[in-house]
Amino acid sequence: LDLRNVKGQRRAVEAQIQQAADLILAGELVGLPTETVYGLGANGLDKEAVAKIFAAKGRPQDNPLILHLAGAQWLPIYCKDIPIAAYSLARKFWPGPLTMVLKRANVVPDVTTAGLDTVGVRCPDHGVTLSIIREAGVPIAAPSANLSGRPSCTSAEDVREDMNGKIAAIVDGGPCAVGVESTIVDLTCTPPRVLRAGGVSVEELEQVLGGLLVDSAAVTALEDGQTPKAPGMKYRHYAPKAPVTVVTGAGDVSAKEIKKRLEPQDGVICFSEYVHQFKGYRVEDLGSIEDKQTQAQRVFDALRGFDGTDVKRIFTQCPDNRGLGFAIGNRLKKAAGFQMITPKEKAVVLGLT
Numbered sequence: 001l002d003l004r005n006v007k008g009q010r011r012a013v014e015a016q017i018q019q020a021a022d023l024i025l026a027g028e029l030v031g032l033p034t035e036t037v038y039g040l041g042a043n044g045l046d047k048e049a050v051a052k053i054f055a056a057k058g059r060p061q062d063n064p065l066i067l068h069l070a071g072a073q074w075l076p077i078y079c080k081d082i083p084i085a086a087y088s089l090a091r092k093f094w095p096g097p098l099t100m101v102l103k104r105a106n107v108v109p110d111v112t113t114a115g116l117d118t119v120g121v122r123c124p125d126h127g128v129t130l131s132i133i134r135e136a137g138v139p140i141a142a143p144s145a146n147l148s149g150r151p152s153c154t155s156a157e158d159v160r161e162d163m164n165g166k167i168a169a170i171v172d173g174g175p176c177a178v179g180v181e182s183t184i185v186d187l188t189c190t191p192p193r194v195l196r197a198g199g200v201s202v203e204e205l206e207q208v209l210g211g212l213l214v215d216s217a218a219v220t221a222l223e224d225g226q227t228p229k230a231p232g233m234k235y236r237h238y239a240p241k242a243p244v245t246v247v248t249g250a251g252d253v254s255a256k257e258i259k260k261r262l263e264p265q266d267g268v269i270c271f272s273e274y275v276h277q278f279k280g281y282r283v284e285d286l287g288s289i290e291d292k293q294t295q296a297q298r299v300f301d302a303l304r305g306f307d308g309t310d311v312k313r314i315f316t317q318c319p320d321n322r323g324l325g326f327a328i329g330n331r332l333k334k335a336a337g338f339q340m341i342t343p344k345e346k347a348v349v350l351g352l353t
Ligand code: TXA
Pocket: 034, 036, 037, 038, 039, 040, 063, 064, 065, 066, 097, 099, 101, 113, 116, 118, 119, 120, 124, 142, 143, 144, 145, 180, 181, 182, 184, 195, 229, 230, 231, 232, 233
């Protein structure tokens, strides 16, 4: 750290915050860092600005956007009929990777919520973006900054790759600390319902809420004709160019299964402990099998890592469903279009006494 230049650096950051806020208020699109993934931000109250988001991403019009707020003090301005639980959750998890679906107030335009009478709101845990929201003084509508269907962006470089030439600016806030999107919980129903797994685990939510349901769209593939409560869950998502197959089960079991199936032009996403078993193949290291935080940070990068290579098929290991593993596994399975292999594990022999 060059102490002589601290003041200069601070001035530069402050100037960037001001510039980004000005662009937002002028109706432009700005790529913004958050703790989960990079967002593609616009003034959430400005219909024309929000329409530009759908155009830049190639996003279906029926897929609502999340409003990013400066804090829980903004809830009563943009939402109504707010249950106490919303404030309990905000106190515990905001700023942070939790989106709450609440009844929307009339100031929120139809295009932001895709015509729904509810709105998704969250307060992101990133100092620069929080300052931009405060400076702009408006809620920032922001989907993940990837092109629709692609893996989400966890660096400014990823955003440039997908959005170059389509947006006014990208604020580089470094790599995303969480790496998977926010958990979405619908508080307009009883009991509350998890619509998307994400950075806050279901176990953590249960501790605050008690009763809680997990929507089937957050877990499995949809049957034909089913419509999920989070419209975005029905679209193919996170997909690299090569087809993906998820191999579930304990690390040594899935590694063995993948080895059995590999052909020369295949690629592998695996835990660090197994990288050495796939010499000669293109491998993306997901992080240690013990370290779900790193796996979450790595998962989209790993999926993007095969684009621009000649890999024909991708096989991936998958963490168990506990804690962050639920969200990481969900991203991998969605990237695979739920193409999965569940190898038979040896039955555990219980000692008879
Ligand atoms: O972590 C995140 O949530 C990131 C960062 C940028 O904040 N944002 C993000 O936005 O993941 P997006 O647009 O990629 O995903 C938002 C999801 C979609 O599946 C959408 O259908 C759902 O949230 N959603 C938004 N508003 C909703 C509402 N009122 N009711 C139900 N689902 C909603």
